[in-house]
Amino acid sequence: MTRSFVSAATVKDALSALSGGARPVAGGTDLVVGARQGKAPLPDAIVAIDRIPGLRAIDVSDGGLRLGTLVTHGDIMASEEIRTRYTALADASAIVGSHATRAQGTIGGNVMNASPAMDTGGPLLCFGATATLRSASGERSVELDELWTGPGSTSARSDELLVALDVPAPSAGTGSSYVRLEYRRQMEIAVVGATAVVTVDGDRIVDARVAITALTPTIRRVPAAESALAGMDGGEGAVEAAAAAAAAASTPISDVRGSAEYRRAMAAVMANRAITAALTRARGGSVPIPASPALHGAS
Amino acid sequence: MTTSSSPTAPQVCWGLEQHMDEVAAAIGMDPVDLRRRTLIEEGAEGPTRQVFEKVGVRDTLERAVEMIGDGGELPDDEAIGVAVGWWPCMTAPSGAYVQMNGDGSATIVTGAQENGSGAVMAMPVFVGQELGIDPNDVSILYQDTDVAPWDMGSCGSQTTFNSGRAILAAAQEVRQQLLDAAAEQLEADRDDLELADGVARVKGSPDRSVAIADLVGEIGTVHGKGSGEVLDAPSGDTGGCVGRLGNETFLAPQLITQAAHVKVDRATGVVRVLRIAAAHDSGRILNRAGADGQVLGGVVMGVGLALSEGTMLDDQGRQRNPHLLDYKLLTCSDAPEIEVAWVEYDSVGPRGTKGVGEPPQVPTAGAIANAISKVIGRHVPRLPMTPERVWEASRGISA
Amino acid sequence: MKVAATLHVNGTDYPVELDPHVSLLKAVREELGLTGSKEGCDDSECGACMMLLDGEPVNACSYLALQAEGREVTTVEGLAGDEEVGPLQRAFLQQAVVQCGICTPGMLVSATALLRHNPAPTEEEIRIGLSGNLCRCTGYRGIVRAVRQVASGNVPPLGSAPVHPDTTPPHHAG
Numbered sequence: 015m016t017r018s019f020v021s022a023a024t025v026k027d028a029l030s031a032l033s034g035g036a037r038p039v040a041g042g043t044d045l046v047v048g049a050r051q052g053k054a055p056l057p058d059a060i061v062a063i064d065r066i067p068g069l070r071a072i073d074v075s076d077g078g079l080r081l082g083t084l085v086t087h088g089d090i091m092a093s094e095e096i097r098t099r100y101t102a103l104a105d106a107s108a109i110v111g112s113h114a115t116r117a118q119g120t121i122g123g124n125v126m127n128a129s130p131a132m133d134t135g136g137p138l139l140c141f142g143a144t145a146t147l148r149s150a151s152g153e154r155s156v157e158l159d160e161l162w163t164g165p166g167s168t169s170a171r172s173d174e175l176l177v178a179l180d181v182p183a184p185s186a187g188t189g190s191s192y193v194r195l196e197y198r199r200q201m202e203i204a205v206v207g208a209t210a211v212v213t214v215d216g217d218r219i220v221d222a223r224v225a226i227t228a229l230t231p232t233i234r235r236v237p238a239a240e241s242a243l244a245g246m247d248g249g250e251g252a253v254e255a256a257a258a259a260a261a262a263a264s265t266p267i268s269d270v271r272g273s274a275e276y277r278r279a280m281a282a283v284m285a286n287r288a289i290t291a292a293l294t295r296a297r298g299g300s301v302p303i304p305a306s307p308a309l310h311g312a313s
Numbered sequence: 314m315t316t317s318s319s320p321t322a323p324q325v326c327w328g329l330e331q332h333m334d335e336v337a338a339a340i341g342m343d344p345v346d347l348r349r350r351t352l353i354e355e356g357a358e359g360p361t362r363q364v365f366e367k368v369g370v371r372d373t374l375e376r377a378v379e380m381i382g383d384g385g386e387l388p389d390d391e392a393i394g395v396a397v398g399w400w401p402c403m404t405a406p407s408g409a410y411v412q413m414n415g416d417g418s419a420t421i422v423t424g425a426q427e428n429g430s431g432a433v434m435a436m437p438v439f440v441g442q443e444l445g446i447d448p449n450d451v452s453i454l455y456q457d458t459d460v461a462p463w464d465m466g467s468c469g470s471q472t473t474f475n476s477g478r479a480i481l482a483a484a485q486e487v488r489q490q491l492l493d494a495a496a497e498q499l500e501a502d503r504d505d506l507e508l509a510d511g512v513a514r515v516k517g518s519p520d521r522s523v524a525i526a527d528l529v530g531e532i533g534t535v536h537g538k539g540s541g542e543v544l545d546a547p548s549g550d551t552g553g554c555v556g557r558l559g560n561e562t563f564l565a566p567q568l569i570t571q572a573a574h575v576k577v578d579r580a581t582g583v584v585r586v587l588r589i590a591a592a593h594d595s596g597r598i599l600n601r602a603g604a605d606g607q608v609l610g611g612v613v614m615g616v617g618l619a620l621s622e623g624t625m626l627d628d629q630g631r632q633r634n635p636h637l638l639d640y641k642l643l644t645c646s647d648a649p650e651i652e653v654a655w656v657e658y659d660s661v662g663p664r665g666t667k668g669v670g671e672p673p674q675v676p677t678a679g680a681i682a683n684a685i686s687k688v689i690g691r692h693v694p695r696l697p698m699t700p701e702r703v704w705e706a707s708r709g710i711s712a
Numbered sequence: 713m714k715v716a717a718t719l720h721v722n723g724t725d726y727p728v729e730l731d732p733h734v735s736l737l738k739a740v741r742e743e744l745g746l747t748g749s750k751e752g753c754d755d756s757e758c759g760a761c762m763m764l765l766d767g768e769p770v771n772a773c774s775y776l777a778l779q780a781e782g783r784e785v786t787t788v789e790g791l792a793g794d795e796e797v798g799p800l801q802r803a804f805l806q807q808a809v810v811q812c813g814i815c816t817p818g819m820l821v822s823a824t825a826l827l828r829h830n831p832a833p834t835e836e837e838i839r840i841g842l843s844g845n846l847c848r849c850t851g852y853r854g855i856v857r858a859v860r861q862v863a864s865g866n867v868p869p870l871g872s873a874p875v876h877p878d879t880t881p882p883h884h885a886g
Contacts, residue, residue, distance in 0.1 A: 017713055018732060021782075064779065112759070112844025114762060117770065118768065197699070198646075200647075200840060283580045429810065429811030603808070606811055606849065611851075636755065642848065645839045645845070645847075646836075646842075650853070
């Protein structure tokens with residue numbers, strides 16, 4: 015098959031190319047890199063979507079946040095709204111790859127790549143983000159846990175384009191954090207990650223969302239961890255119970271980055287740190303962004 | 314697991330220096346004090362009966378310890394560890410030409426390879442000193458064995474040691490020719506002459522001089538060739554178990570002490586190296602910028618060897634981590650602060666120099682290992698000391 | 713099937729015809745003959761290929777060349793502008809941090825991007841900003857100092873001797 019490349023000027027143009035069998039590229043930080051490591055060859059027909067106007071906006075409203083698919087990790091890190099109210103997402107974007115990855119990599123590409131180790135996935139899931147997929151026949155919203163069907167695969171049709179992520183506004187009294195196990199301080203993929211989004215009212219946790227990363231075929235929330243926290247005062251006992259539940263929900267593999275046993279143990283450590291940092295932030299305390307390096311050394 | 318330089322030394326030093334710390338603990342002595350009591354000095358005899366000439370290893374210990382500081386009251390997840398290592402100078406043949414140009418400048422022709430260490434670029438200093446001319450007036454034709462004699466190339470920490478020796482010998486031939494011509498022209502005794510500031514002159518009578526450029530013009534062609542005397546390693550007794558294992562004695566040993574200040578995240582096993590203090594006896598230092606650069610790069614390589622760089626093979630012998638995402642080199646934000654000190658004693662090398670390139674990587678892993686052991690109370694039994702291995706060791710599980 | 717395009721690199725337009733899969737690095741090196749950017753790993757793990765795309769850093773080995781059409785590409789050759797050698801390059805030379813030189817072009821590009829975003833970075837910010845560029849020779853210390861030197865405006869003219877801030881003087885004995 016002959017190779018082709020077009021740069022779409024509008025979403026309509028992009029959809030038309032997708033219907034014709036082309037695959038989209040934005041920053042290329044997953045697609046092109048993946049072709050090098052033998053993950054998947056580059057598609058023969060490529061449609062670049064990075065020039066489509068209007069897809070790189072961060073729209074803030076009372077109801078929440080709309081992230082255009084071309085919003086980069088750098089944009090996310092710099093957004094005051096995201097740093098303040100959706101802090102876990104800022105924690106995550108701040109440690110994706112290197113400064114170059116963060117400048118070019120998009121949130122849409124990140125989500126559609128559906129890696130079980132992607133850093134922004136846990137925060138997006140815990141905040142209840144939905145993906146807006148557009149096609150020639152219209153638009154639909156998909157919850158992320160329905161979008162991700164397995165490592166590297168989504169339920170999107172090949173003629174659909176992710177155009178935005180909608181993130182509902184968290185309630186007052188919410189604090190959040192994403193933490194990952196990293197061997198180096200930069201240029202890493204999460205060995206194990208954990209996200210916590212907690213809402214407190216006085217000394218009680220009224221809502222808790224906990225997700226684990228790089229520990230299951232797709233990033234998922236851990237209901238048992240969440241119920242260990244809900245209604246509790248967020249003391250050490252509750253946090254440890256939640257962390258243990260996160261570890262129990264993990265089905266890690268052994269690979270060059272670590273053994274399954276180590277990963278399961280680290281699931282509890284990362285969950286503990288994420289929950290603790292989220293609670294600190296919910297209560298008005300401060301944990302630097304990104305939380306991961308700041309929490310190195312925490313017991 | 315391999316090293317790209319000083320092959321085998323970092324691993325052996327890592328094991329041996331942890332053993333030293335264990336001995337110190339067993340007899341209730343501070344590990345630095347134990348080393349003070351046991352390190353070699355001039356006249357000491359090694360395990361193959363090599364008798365050491367002046368070596369600066371004790372000075373390197375004191376300097377490294379001084380530079381790292383005692384840390385004051387360290388948090389219980391931080392510690393300082395020390396390790397001492399060494400590496401031989403490799404002796405090899407080399408050859409060079411030096412020629413004078415009509416304007417009084419000189420040109421070195423050498424096969425020596427410059428890969429950025431600065432070893433070849435410093436050779437004009439030798440020639441300048443020998444001929445009394447400005448090193449900036451010495452050009453180099455290098456790295457080309459079509460026009461220059463055979464050279465070993467940039468490996469084995471020996472460019473200064475061997476190529477330098479050859480260049481110095483070639484320069485000395487040129488020196489003789491210039492002095493002979495000057496003696497005749499100035500009607501003076503050769504022994505009364507010196508070469509300095511671009512002239513040949515009578516010592517103590519600066520008005521009786523002739524420009525080197527003029528001498529060259531008089532003579533026509535002035536050039537020298539040299540190899541220098543290829544030194545043998547010192548004699549030793551290879552009858553014992555140590556003697557049969559390769560380099561039985563060390564020619565012009567380079568001695569190094571490094572101290573590492575590390576922080577261990579016990580819950581995950583992740584180790585951060587905060588600072589390394591590196592003190593080296595590499596003889597006389599010719600090119601300070603280049604020498605410092607070798608230590609800075611070598612130490613970071615050593616940290617990688619200690620903590621994150623490991624070739625993982627499958628049961629067919631294929632590498633499981635053949636790319637840089639999972640064969641982990643240190644990034645800029647992982648690299649520790651590094652302080653460097655030189656202890657300069659003369660050696661048998663040209664103008665007292667020794668090699669520099671490989672030693673910096675030798676004791677780094679040992680120093681880091683000794684620091685980690687102080688925090689977790691146990692030794693990590695394998696290299697690299699990855700977070701998982703540190704974590705397992707700290708829980709009393711062996712790999 | 714090659715696609716015709718124009719790449720705008722260091723202020724100059726270059727008409728090219730490229731296979732859609734060709735990376736920006738390959739196109740710049742082989743079609744344009746600008747070999748300053750290096751191929752170290754070809755999969756975004758080392759930074760030797762770093763270029764700027766509309767002022768933002770990109771691992772050119774993993775970016776499709778055709779996507780760069782219409783954007784401003786800056787390579788190491790374009791960093792000094794009208795000068796022969798710019799302040800960052802002078803600082804690198806003065807700190808004696810060009811050893812083998814393979815990481816240098818990428819480091820200069822990343823440092824340029826960093827200083828444009830953040831003209832007064834802390835040491836931590838410099839180290840994070842350069843962490844996409846691996847170096848095997850220098851241990852990074854002098855490179856960080858060079859960036860700090862530029863940020864503080866203290867770069868001497870070309871030809872100044874290398875300096876070693878707070879390197880301890882040698883212990884002379886024997």
